[in-house]
Amino acid sequence: MPLSGPFLQELERIVGASGLVRTLEGRLVYECDMHTFYKGAPDAVALPTRTEEVVEIVNLCRRERVPIVPRGSGTGLIGGAMAPVGGVMIGTNRMDAILEIDLPNRCATVQPGLINLSLTQAVASRGYFFAPDPSSQMVSSIGGNVATNAGGPHCLKYGITANHILGLELVTGAGELVRLGGTAVDRPGYDLLGAAVGSEGTFGIVTAVTVRLLHAAEAVKTILASFTAIEDASEAVSAIIAAGIVPAALEMLDELMIRAINEGTGAGYPKDAAAVLLIELDGPAAEVEAQGERAARICWERGALEVRVAADAAERALLWKGRKEAAGAVGRLAPTYLLQDAVVPRSKLPAIMRELIAIGARHRVQIANVFHAGDGNLHPLILYDDREPDQLARAKAANEELLRACIEMGGTVTGEHGVGLDKAKNLPLQYGEADLNFMYRLRRAFDPDSIMNPGKLLPSHPACGEGFRPARPRVPDGAWI
Amino acid sequence: MAFVPGSAAPDIDEIRKCVHCGICLPQCPTYRVLGEEMDSPRGRIYLMRAAAEGRVGLTETFQRHIDLCLGCRACETACPSGVRFGSLLEATRAQLRRSRSPARRRLLEAFVFSVFPEPVRLGLVLAAFKLYKRSGLRALGRASGALRRLPSLAAMEALLDDVPAAIPMPEVVPACGRLAGRVGLLTGCVQRHLYPHVNRDTARLLSLAGFEVVIPRGQGCCGALELHAGRPEAHAARARALAPAFPADLDFIVTNAAGCGAAMKEYGHRIPELAPFAGRVRDVTEVLAGADLRLGPLDLTVTYHDACHLVHGQRVRHEPRQLLGRIPGLRLVELGDSELCCGSAGVYNLLEPEMARELLDEKLARIAETGARVVAAANPGCLLQIAWGCRERGLDVAIVHPVELLARAADAYQD
Numbered sequence: 050m051p052l053s054g055p056f057l058q059e060l061e062r063i064v065g066a067s068g069l070v071r072t073l074e075g076r077l078v079y080e081c082d083m084h085t086f087y088k089g090a091p092d093a094v095a096l097p098t099r100t101e102e103v104v105e106i107v108n109l110c111r112r113e114r115v116p117i118v119p120r121g122s123g124t125g126l127i128g129g130a131m132a133p134v135g136g137v138m139i140g141t142n143r144m145d146a147i148l149e150i151d152l153p154n155r156c157a158t159v160q161p162g163l164i165n166l167s168l169t170q171a172v173a174s175r176g177y178f179f180a181p182d183p184s185s186q187m188v189s190s191i192g193g194n195v196a197t198n199a200g201g202p203h204c205l206k207y208g209i210t211a212n213h214i215l216g217l218e219l220v221t222g223a224g225e226l227v228r229l230g231g232t233a234v235d236r237p238g239y240d241l242l243g244a245a246v247g248s249e250g251t252f253g254i255v256t257a258v259t260v261r262l263l264h265a266a267e268a269v270k271t272i273l274a275s276f277t278a279i280e281d282a283s284e285a286v287s288a289i290i291a292a293g294i295v296p297a298a299l300e301m302l303d304e305l306m307i308r309a310i311n312e313g314t315g316a317g318y319p320k321d322a323a324a325v326l327l328i329e330l331d332g333p334a335a336e337v338e339a340q341g342e343r344a345a346r347i348c349w350e351r352g353a354l355e356v357r358v359a360a361d362a363a364e365r366a367l368l369w370k371g372r373k374e375a376a377g378a379v380g381r382l383a384p385t386y387l388l389q390d391a392v393v394p395r396s397k398l399p400a401i402m403r404e405l406i407a408i409g410a411r412h413r414v415q416i417a418n419v420f421h422a423g424d425g426n427l428h429p430l431i432l433y434d435d436r437e438p439d440q441l442a443r444a445k446a447a448n449e450e451l452l453r454a455c456i457e458m459g460g461t462v463t464g465e466h467g468v469g470l471d472k473a474k475n476l477p478l479q480y481g482e483a484d485l486n487f488m489y490r491l492r493r494a495f496d497p498d499s500i501m502n503p504g505k506l507l508p509s510h511p512a513c514g515e516g517f518r519p520a521r522p523r524v525p526d527g528a529w530i
Numbered sequence: 531m532a533f534v535p536g537s538a539a540p541d542i543d544e545i546r547k548c549v550h551c552g553i554c555l556p557q558c559p560t561y562r563v564l565g566e567e568m569d570s571p572r573g574r575i576y577l578m579r580a581a582a583e584g585r586v587g588l589t590e591t592f593q594r595h596i597d598l599c600l601g602c603r604a605c606e607t608a609c610p611s612g613v614r615f616g617s618l619l620e621a622t623r624a625q626l627r628r629s630r631s632p633a634r635r636r637l638l639e640a641f642v643f644s645v646f647p648e649p650v651r652l653g654l655v656l657a658a659f660k661l662y663k664r665s666g667l668r669a670l671g672r673a674s675g676a677l678r679r680l681p682s683l684a685a686m687e688a689l690l691d692d693v694p695a696a697i698p699m700p701e702v703v704p705a706c707g708r709l710a711g712r713v714g715l716l717t718g719c720v721q722r723h724l725y726p727h728v729n730r731d732t733a734r735l736l737s738l739a740g741f742e743v744v745i746p747r748g749q750g751c752c753g754a755l756e757l758h759a760g761r762p763e764a765h766a767a768r769a770r771a772l773a774p775a776f777p778a779d780l781d782f783i784v785t786n787a788a789g790c791g792a793a794m795k796e797y798g799h800r801i802p803e804l805a806p807f808a809g810r811v812r813d814v815t816e817v818l819a820g821a822d823l824r825l826g827p828l829d830l831t832v833t834y835h836d837a838c839h840l841v842h843g844q845r846v847r848h849e850p851r852q853l854l855g856r857i858p859g860l861r862l863v864e865l866g867d868s869e870l871c872c873g874s875a876g877v878y879n880l881l882e883p884e885m886a887r888e889l890l891d892e893k894l895a896r897i898a899e900t901g902a903r904v905v906a907a908a909n910p911g912c913l914l915q916i917a918w919g920c921r922e923r924g925l926d927v928a929i930v931h932p933v934e935l936l937a938r939a940a941d942a943y944q945d
Contacts, residue, residue, distance in 0.1 A: 074591045078573040124552045143565040188552045313610035377551035380611025384546040
């Protein structure tokens with residue numbers, strides 16, 4: 050859908066020539082996020098620096114019924130920050146200021162493009178941190194974390210992004226600038242903040258985020274335990290949780306993943322292990338000490354090869370660098386992969402691991418595994434070569450089968466990456482018609498003309514329901530939704 | 531396919547190693563300044579791939595995004611998939627040189643490449659500059675405003691504060707004490723003319739550390755500048771000429787210029803028969819880090835800037851810090867974003883003065899934060915660039931190569 054000359058002129062007036070990308074080369078590099086399977090170049094990319102500009106862009110797009118796709122750092126894993134039907138992409142990465150740090154009230158207000166880790170770096174010297182730590186935290190934006198309600202290794206103890214967002218400034222799809230939530234503990238009225246976090250840009254575009262800051266724990270202990278069988282590691286996970294220990298993080302990696310990480314990051318994970326657990330405990334020093342010993346004992350009892358405690362902050366950082374760059378290191382194993390984000394109840398971990406191995410064998414695909422074991426959140430990476438159509442087909446079949454197996458065990462289709470374009474079709478596996486229709490109506494309340502991130506989050510070809518029809522006949526057929 | 535097929539096309543398998551994770555973005559100087567995906571490593575690789583697949587041509591816009599890359603290779607350090615961005619960039623630039631390039635830039639490049647890699651010509655140009663400066667022509671040049679119309683020339687003029695007197699070097703410097711080995715010393719092009727004392731100090735320290743230092747006369751340029759500018763043939767010719775200038779039985783070939791060292795260590799990638807030579811190339815700090823040096827006290831607060839082609843190109847991060855840390859009394863303060871390019875990037879500051887300036891300003895701000903009075907950096911380009919910035923801003927900071935501090939500390943011990 051090419052944009053008209055006057056429209057582009059108006060867009061340029063709002064963001065300036067240096068804030069507008071119109072070249073083919075420029076638009077092309079914005080055609081996908083980390084999920085490179087889904088491609089769709091926007092017709093223009095706007096890079097605003099101020100909230101007022103965002104309001105103007107949204108109003109302009111609404112007037113002309115042009116779709117808008119918000120994008121932060123483009124590290125999403127669900128095809129959320131790409132433009133399946135063109136339109137204007139709004140990149141928030143130039144809106145990356147820290148607006149206010151309020152340590153007495155343990156909160157900070159930032160622009161959405163601020164890189165997650167930059168916030169922790171800004172307050173670390175004063176003993177604080179921002180808890181949500183998706184593996185992409187060294188590059189992903191806080192706005193993107195809000196959009197996908199991102200998780201991360203430390204969500205096991207600290208909760209997901211939603212638990213750390215106090216307020217949002219949102220430009221809705223209707224072009225209104227609204228403030229959701231706030232710093233008060235119990236706010237009067239509807240909890241619209243809760244609805245907006247995780248809405249993946251379908252309600253509007255966030256222009257400021259007030260986040261909770263936490264005080265860093267007195268002590269931290271990171272333990273690396275290696276096992277000769279992935280089942281043993283899975284059982285150790287269940288046993289640690291059953292013992293009443295709540296680790297700050299409890300991560301599991303398999304042999305293939307360990308190899309890629311060691312090559313790619315120099316993290317030095319044990320080479321001969323079939324599985325590795327990364328266990329982090331934090332809190333008062335005495336408690337951490339006692340729990341660390343118990344966790345280590347449990348690992349030994351489950352047949353651990355080695356249980357190693359990081360000696361200092363540098364070693365801890367290296368162990369985490371390995372884990373956090375895992376998905377990036379997979380380029381060493383295969384040029385392309387499908388990354389699954391399904392969840393199973395923690396107790397089903399050993400069972401789903403057995404199923405996963407069987408699925409890999411059945412479809413003749415290599416699967417590398419890294420997951421937030423404590424949450425039962427799996428991240429199998431199904432490797433394939435996109436130059437071989439047959440490999441892609443097998444990878445996709447394995448992916449679907451795996452997802453269904455997780456649902457059958459009482460899990461969900463996504464743990465933390467979000468729905469995006471990738472999993473919109475899977476949502477009916479989890480929700481009934483009435484549930485989905487209600488979501489459509491909620492979406493419409495924020496975005497009456499369905500211009501915000503079309504095609505994402507909710508399925509696009511429903512069987513029925515008034516919420517599925519475009520609200521206004523002026524929307525061209527097939528343009529979106 | 532938009533690329534001209536053949537050995538010079540970027541390796542498609544290398545391009546495909548990029549899984550688009552974006553971890554490189556915050557480490558890329560141009561992305562930090564511009565905030566645009568196409569001026570990031572991930573974006574540039576995506577464009578290379580699109581060109582390889584015939585989705586985009588080698589257009590002026592394409593070239594602009596490639597030209598703007600500093601080639602600092604910070605993305606390589608960041609990349610968990612191990613994409614060798616530097617070699618992709620070199621190959622893409624070689625491809626672009628086969629198609630057209632703006633006339634003005636072509637002219638500038640022609641000048642740069644006929645002078646910089648030629649020690650004799652560079653010496654002549656610098657001698658002329660010395661005359662220009664001392665005769666009062668410089669004041670005229672600056673006052674007339676002529677320089678303003680030629681930003682690259684102005685950048686070149688501003689970078690050069692003075693040209694020091696040459697320091698003659700012997701062909702062999704004997705080892706002091708027990709012989710630890712025999713090494714060759716690359717004297718470089720810019721280094722030998724603008725920082726001859728760095729070469730002198732390097733040779734002295736190596737000698738003090740027990741190495742006999744062989745300094746072949748007539749050694750040419752390593753070809754790094756040409757490689758980075760997409761002139762692989764010229765680079766290969768220089769590499770083939772340089773290697774045999776050094777005796778084959780040396781333990782190491784030592785460099786004190788990060789850009790030269792990185793290029794020489796990678797000779798084997800393009801010219802397999804030079805792999806054994808490349809395997810013997812070391813940065814001076816790598817050799818000295820393991821040596822027994824007696825160092826006296828220096829009462830200085832120093833910060834260390836990581837030259838891109840040392841930290842990213844050669845992955846030498848620890849050794850220079852360890853060496854400086856061994857000097858009694860010297861306080862080493864970490865520089866914020868020490869691994870971010872200062873904008874020098876070979877001849878980039880001449881070809882892209884605006885971006886170079888932005889990065890220099892950022893670097894100067896970080897330097898000012900440290901409170902250090904001395905900045906150490908192990909590459910002549912960085913020394914020139916940062917020194918120029920400090921001069922212009924009136925910052926009272928000395929910019930030195932780490933070996934200068936080590937040599938002074940060695941003197942202090944002997945005293």
